[in-house]
Amino acid sequence: MADFTNQEFDLTGKVAIVTGAGGRGNSIGRAYAHALANAGAKVVVADLSLEGAEKVAAEIGANAIAVDVDITDRARVDAMVARAVEAFGGVDILVNNAALMVEMGAAATVEVTRKDFDMFVGVNVWGAINCSQAVMPSMIARGGGAIVNQMSAGAFPAQSLYGITKLALGGVTSTLATELGGHNIRVNAIAPGMTKTDAGLSMTPDDSPWIQSVVSRCVIQPRDTPDALCGGLLLLVSDAGRWMSGQVLHIDGGWVMRT
Secondary structure: OOOOOHHHHOOOOOEEEEEOOOOOOOOHHHHHHHHHHHOOOEEEEEEOOHHHHHHHHHHHOOOEEEEEOOOOOHHHHHHHHHHHHHHHOOOOEEEEOOOOOHHHOOOOHHHOOHHHHHHHHHHHHHHHHHHHHHHHHHHHHOOOEEEEEEOOOOEOOEOOHHHHHHHHHHHHHHHHHHHHHHHOEEEEEEEEOEEOOHHHHHHOOOOOHHHHHHHOOOOOOOEEOHHHHHHHHHHHHOHHHOOOOOOEEEEOOOOOOOO
């Protein structure tokens, strides 16, 4: 019987795609891209903004490339995967991080238009399915892989349209885990709490009433920086988490507790 070592977290030789990784300033996607590269992976920094993706890829260095992508557009998603294969030989890890949040504002579900609903669900739910479908052939050819979907504590329970889309992503996670397990592709999700990103702070500053209500529900600090999520990510995509699939990892200060 082999003993566990920290080498289980090593991603040397792996290729990862992180969508939404060139976003606003101190973003979760940026933190994920850096963490994967620091663990040894080659990283495709993908974002709707090529300028943002190029900035993050330049921070990482030779082990990263930048790709612009609209995750709702299959042709562009296929081009993203083809670029990963061309540059690094294939895809082992997909992090479905790109999503609409700030753009959704505080729109009430009872007032949302069909056009806006389709757009929000298209990005936050279909985008993850679209990217997962596109990486499947490469992952299967390489003997397996890991997919991580970005959910939210705001889905437990869902109390907004944003929460609805993130709750739906939980269904995507368990369904893809079931369908892809036979190909040795593990599918899990991370549900962050109130993370101190530029986007998050713009919507809910520390002195907002919403944050004060969260404080009373968290058993440790109610907010943390994006790097607090990276340990969970590395567990889910590395050999350290090889026996995990179909799970939602809550990283939120104890805001959501599920037993």
